[in-house]
Amino acid sequence: MATLASVRVLAIDIGTGTQDILLFESGRTMENNVKLVMPSPTVIVAERIRRATAAGRPLLLTGVTMGGGPSHWAARDHALAGYPVAVTPEAARTFDDDLTAVAQMGFEIVDEEEAARRARTPEVVHVVLQDLDAQAIVQALRSFDLDPRVDALAIAAFDHGAAPPGYSDRRFRFEFLERMIRRSPGPATLAYLADELPPALTRLQAIKASVARYVAESGSAPDLPVLLMDTGAAAALGALEDPLVRQQSRSLLCNIGNFHTLAFHLVNGRIVGLFEHHTGEISQARLEELLQKLAAGTLSNDEVFYDSGHGALVLEPAPASTLPFLAVTGPRRELLRGSSLPHYEAVPHGDMMLAGCFGLLRALAERVPELGTAIRPALLQPTA
Template identity: 50%
Template sequence: MRILAVDIGTGTQDILLFDSSGPVENSPKLVLPSPTAIAAARIRRATASRRPVILTGTIAGGGPCAWAIEDHLRAGLPAFATPDAARTFDDDLERVRELGITIVSDDEAVRLDAETVTLRDLDLDAIRAALAAFEVPTAFDGIAVGCLDHGEAPPGTSDRIFRFQHLARVVQTRNDLLAFATAPADLPPYLTRARATVAAATPEAPTAFMDTGPAAALGALHDERLGRAPESLVLNLGNMHLLGFHLRGRTIASLFEHHTGEVGDAQIETFAQRLADGTLTNDEVFSSKGHGALHLDRSIVSPALPPVVAVTGPQRGRLARSTLQPVFVAPFGDMMIAGCFGLLRAFAEVYPWARHDIEARLGTLAA
């Protein structure tokens, strides 16, 4: 069985082609620039050439491509976007227009004399081309994808609040990291980015989705040091978002989500300690430009930190000298694809027919 797992972040897209016929360590792996970073590079190339830009495609991750288009507009150059692509910057198209972007139809877009930049979070043609260059077969029995989706918040509602309400709703319904494993038909309508990403995969193979934060925490549990611990604190320091989970197996005692660039190293340590002892408040996280905090199972809280504090993510180096004395997890020898192992578990959760082959290589995880 061959499952393509793609963990789509702000700085990188981390790719694992899981092949159940051999050791996990032999499966092809790629860590490449994220789709939004690729789009940003193309926008900046057009800016340097003093050319207008037309953005087409679907709603996708913002960040770098949004900053690039802002710089393009500040340079006095025109920017156009089709409605679906424009929603990358804001679900409200009127607010996109206020940024200075002109919204055009698909028919108008093809007639413009401008550099075309296609926005999308999953480019299977590019992934297949990369694999084929090394004689790796490109037929997949399944695809597991993950991204962070703030969701289409109602007018007047903070997207940070709306995002965290979604996380809370999932774990309050079922307290298990695997509760975030979702079949395409079960994705809520408001998760527009996730739905666009899954739509790019479903014509190719059976597809499962999982939010990148829980996927990283679930993947981290495959590190032997973490997997043996009865209780753990897992911090995922992504390039844009920071998520912390206090766990007993896959059960969540507490969680919080923040923006990695908005918190100092000492503040991360404080948040982690107070997450574990049950005193971190939602208002405290939100008022410091984060998303929120939630305590689900206070029977696990303790003044002391859990036996293992695990750190993963591309910004993990910030805690290298931390008083938390963290373990830098590397499931199956590779930190950067921790999220991909979580995505594989999500695929097995959504498609039970795949569970035996995945568990035969990854083992089982305590609930």
């Protein structure tokens, strides 16, 4: 463990469109820390697959479970174009936890030995699936003469969890969120130290396994603390790093991501309600309606689920005559621009795209007290 006077943390918020990276060093002002906003791993994989499709070459996918979306669609399109797609079991769970369902997509499931043999075939395009590309991040930092060694890693990603066969992954995820939040109704409850990570969160488990590669590539201590967190909760916690947001006793924190929209209703720092939907499935008018119902405590889980969303939860109906303070973050926050709802585009530490990273830092400071002493001075201090 580093001395409390000097702590370096690599925080990575992995979304569908971008991966947002913060190399935090205690003693620096937050604005002077190193920041990167780069294409997300699933976007990078999708582009590599599309190049294989354009060349008409067989595709081999290995690696671990990672985020789907763009990578899934590109692999599906490759198969639909009539070109072979072979995938190892662990990588295949990127597309569905049920490998039978993956095979029905037209993908061939091959074992690691067969994959190694095919990878040596010149015409095969071999793409490794992984959310944490340790080699790329270490090389990027070193190319700017930055030391990649850190004292802790904090990583956020969206994880549906491994739903039982035939069970809706949307319901499975939201039921999991509900259990965690009922247990401890604050955004940091969806942050886990590595040894606490629930087995059902298979994407975060794969990221946890990839940490060893970062340690080896960077020369960091092998026993460094690792915190893993849900992206939506990280963004909400990060929004509270904006002074105007933090001073509100009642607020709606709405993160409009490239793929998912998640809103929390907070009263005195406690979650009293939330909903999660797919950004592409909602209009401005629909989002306004969802936010108003969440604030009024009248939004039901079924209303969101049967609208192609994940769900809604109202823990404590807390209606008021006026809408709570509405803070908006996320790369698709323009969805609410021009809205009839008064809202504020939060800019924690002057950088909205790093909201998730700031939330990760806050959660790490809470969960690892010996690091918190060095991290907290750079964070917004709690209001009285």
